[in-house]
Amino acid sequence: xxxxxxxxxxxxxxxxxxxxxxxxxxxxxxxxxxxxxxxxxxxxxxxxxxxxxxxxxxxxxxxxxxxxxxxxxxxxxxxxxxxxxxxxxxxxxxxxxxxxxxxxxxxxxxxxxxxxxxxxxxxxxxxxxxxxxxxxxxxxxxxxxxxxxxxxxxxxxxxxxxxxxxxxxxxxxxxxxxxxxxxxxxx
Amino acid sequence: xxxxxxxxxxxxxxxxxxxxxxxxxxxxxxxxxxxxxxxxxxxxxxxxxxxxxxxxxxxxxxxxxxxxxxxxxxxxxxxxxxxxxxxxxxxxxxxxxxxxxxxxxxxxxxxxxxxxxxxxxxxxxxxxxxxxxxxxxxxxxxxxxxxxxxxxxxxxxxxxxxxxxxxxxxxxxxxxxxxxxxxxxxxxxxxxxxxxxxxxxxxxxxxxxxxxxxxxxxxxxxxxxxxxxxxxxxxxxxxxxxxxxxxxxxxxxxxxxxxxxxxxxxxxxxxxxxxxxxxxxxxxx
Numbered sequence: 473x474x475x476x477x478x479x480x481x482x483x484x485x486x487x488x489x490x491x492x493x494x495x496x497x498x499x500x501x502x503x504x505x506x507x508x509x510x511x512x513x514x515x516x517x518x519x520x521x522x523x524x525x526x527x528x529x530x531x532x533x534x535x536x537x538x539x540x541x542x543x544x545x546x547x548x549x550x551x552x553x554x555x556x557x558x559x560x561x562x563x564x565x566x567x568x569x570x571x572x573x574x575x576x577x578x579x580x581x582x583x584x585x586x587x588x589x590x591x592x593x594x595x596x597x598x599x600x601x602x603x604x605x606x607x608x609x610x611x612x613x614x615x616x617x618x619x620x621x622x623x624x625x626x627x628x629x630x631x632x633x634x635x636x637x638x639x640x641x642x643x644x645x646x647x648x649x650x651x652x653x654x655x656x657x658x659x
Numbered sequence: 660x661x662x663x664x665x666x667x668x669x670x671x672x673x674x675x676x677x678x679x680x681x682x683x684x685x686x687x688x689x690x691x692x693x694x695x696x697x698x699x700x701x702x703x704x705x706x707x708x709x710x711x712x713x714x715x716x717x718x719x720x721x722x723x724x725x726x727x728x729x730x731x732x733x734x735x736x737x738x739x740x741x742x743x744x745x746x747x748x749x750x751x752x753x754x755x756x757x758x759x760x761x762x763x764x765x766x767x768x769x770x771x772x773x774x775x776x777x778x779x780x781x782x783x784x785x786x787x788x789x790x791x792x793x794x795x796x797x798x799x800x801x802x803x804x805x806x807x808x809x810x811x812x813x814x815x816x817x818x819x820x821x822x823x824x825x826x827x828x829x830x831x832x833x834x835x836x837x838x839x840x841x842x843x844x845x846x847x848x849x850x851x852x853x854x855x856x857x858x859x860x861x862x863x864x865x866x867x868x869x870x871x872x873x874x875x876x877x878x879x880x881x882x883x884x885x886x887x888x889x890x891x892x893x894x895x896x897x898x899x900x901x902x903x904x905x906x907x908x909x910x911x912x913x914x915x916x917x918x919x920x921x922x923x924x925x926x927x928x929x930x931x932x933x934x935x936x937x938x939x940x941x942x943x944x
C-alpha cells in the first residue's frame with residue numbers, strides 16, 4: 473500500500489473535523505461566502521477542501537460517486553482507507569465529487585422525494601478558481617444579494633425550481649469552499 | 660481541563676458526521692424536519708438531548724459556549740449542560756450573550772440581537788407543529804409535502820371563536836420562506852419576530868423525536884395570522900422590577916403569600932447588564 477494512501481487524513485480527527493465542519497456549515501448557511509477549510513491533503517487531482525469535506529461528512533453510511541479524473545486508483549484508495557465510503561454511480565450516491573463537466577448531467581442524481589426532500593445528493597464541484605463575482609445569488613442565508621463565480625447559471629436555476637427538492641452544491645478550489653444549497657435563487 | 664476519557668464534545672465521530680449531514684440538509688431546506696438517529700445521552704429526554712447533540716456536532720475548540728434555560732444562565736438545566744461541555748469539550752463558557760459563539764437555549768431567544776458568526780441551538784420537545792392536530796406521523800409528513808396547512812389555520816380560528824383573539828402564546832407556528840410551517844420550539848410568541856432575518860444561524864434539535872431543522876441567517880419567517888387578527892408579539896404589560904426595561908420579556912414572580920408579585924426580565928444576562936449600567940427598576944433593593 474502506498475504512503476500516499478495512508479497519509480493526508482486528519483491528524484486529530486475530532487478537533488479538525490469540527491473546525492472543517494464549521495467552514496462547511498458557514499458556507500452552506502451563507503451562500504456566496506467563501507470559507508477556508510484545511511487539514512486534509514488528498515492525492516491529486518482532489519483539492520484539499522474537497523478532501524476535508526469528504527473526511528468530515530463521509531463514512532460507511534454514505535455512498536460516494538467519484539466523477540471524471542477523480543475516479544482514479546490513488547483517490548479511490550485514499551477514500552477507502554480514510555472513510556470506508558462505498559463507491560457508487562451517480563443515481564445512488566449521497567455525495568458526488570468531480571469537476572463540473574464530469575459531474576453532469578444533473579438529472580441522474582437523486583433529488584429527494586416530496587415527503588423526504590433531505591434524501592438528495594450533495595455535489596462537491598472542483599473548480600479552477602473561486603471568486604466572489606459572477607452570478608447573483610439571493611434567498612435564505614443572504615442578506616440582500618451575493619455574487620459567486622458559478623460554472624453556469626441555467627442548471628442552478630433549474631435546480632432551484634424543484635424546491636424543496638433538489639441538489640445541494642459545494643464548490644471547492646484549493647483550500648477554499650463555497651456553498652449553493654437548493655434554496656438559493658440564481659440570476 | 661478536559662476529561663480525556665471522552666472524545667472531544669462527548670459524541671463519537673460517526674455520530675457527529677450523521678448529525679452534521681442532517682444539519683446541512685436542514686439548512687438547505689429551511690423549516691423542514693430532517694430525521695436523524697438520535698443517541699442516548701447521559702441525561703433524560705426532555706432535558707435538552709436534541710440541543711446537546713446539535714451543540715456537540717457544531718462545537719469547535721475555539722468556541723465560547725453559553726446555555727440559557729427560559730432566559731436564565733443559572734438554572735439547573737443551563738448549569739448542567741454548560742458543565743457537561745466544559746468537561747467533555749474543554750471549551751470556554753460564558754453567560755454574556757455577546758461573548759458567546761454557540762448559544763444553546765431552552766424556550767427563549769436572547770434579548771440582545773445576535774450577530775453573524777454566532778449559532779443559536781434550540782432544544783425542541785415536539786418539533787411537529789401539526790402533531791396535536793394530527794397524531795399520525797405518516798399523515799403530518801404528507802401534509803407537509805402537499806403544503807396542506809389548512810388545519811393549522813382552523814386551530815388558530817378556533818382560538819378566535821372561543822377567546823376572541825389568538826390565545827396561542829408560545830410555540831406559535833411560523834411559515835418559513837413561504838413553504839414549511841415550523842414549530843419554533845416553545846419560545847414565547849414575543850420572540851417570534853426575532854426568528855426572521857436573524858444574523859446568526861439557528862439550529863433546532865429534538866432528541867426524543869429524532870428531528871433536526873434549521874434556519875439560515877436572514878431567512879424569511881412569518882408568524883401565521885389572519886388579516887383581521889394580525890399576529891401580535893405580546894408580553895406582560897409592566898416594566899422589569901429590577902432593571903426597569905420596558906421592552907424585554909418578563910417573568911412573573913410570586914414574592915410572598917399575600918398576593919405580592921413582581922415582574923423581572925427572563926433574560927438574566929440582559930437584566931444584569933442593565934443593572935450594572937445603572938438602570939434601576941421599582942423593586943430593585
